Amino acid sequence: MSPHFSLSVRECDGNGGSAAVISKKTARLSVSxxxxxxxxxxxxxxxxxxxxAIVAYARPGAASLSFVEVKRELEELLARVxxxxx
Numbered sequence: 078m079s080p081h082f083s084l085s086v087r088e089c090d091g092n093g094g095s096a097a098v099i100s101k102k103t104a105r106l107s108v109s110x111x112x113x114x115x116x117x118x119x120x121x122x123x124x125x126x127x128x129x130a131i132v133a134y135a136r137p138g139a140a141s142l143s144f145v146e147v148k149r150e151l152e153e154l155l156a157r158v159x160x161x162x163x
Contacts (some may be wrong), residue, residue, distance in 0.1 A: 079154045081142060082117075082133055082136060082151055084134070084154050084158050086131050086158055089130050090128070092130070093129045094130060097114045098133070099114055103136060103140060104135070119144075120148045121151065124155055
C-alpha cells in the first residue's frame with residue numbers, strides 16, 4: 078500500500094491482465110476517474126502477462142497526481158509487492 082494506491086497481484090492460468098478500480102469517493106467526476114484509469118493502465122500494461130493478474134486500487138487524492146507521479150508510485154509499489162514482476 079502506498080499513499081495513493083494499493084495493489085493485488087496474483088498468478089493465474091491463462092487469464093491474466095490488469096484492471097484499475099477508482100471509486101466516486103476518490104474522484105467525483107467521471108472525467109477525472111477515466112483520466113486516472115487510463116494513466117494507471119498505461120503504467121500497468123508492461124507488467125501484465127497471460128499468467129499474471131494485477132488489480133490497482135486508487136485511494137483518495139490519487140486523482141490530483143500527474144502522470145509522472147502516478148507512474149513513480151505504482152512502479153515503487155509493484156517493486157515492493159512482487160519483487161521485479163517484469
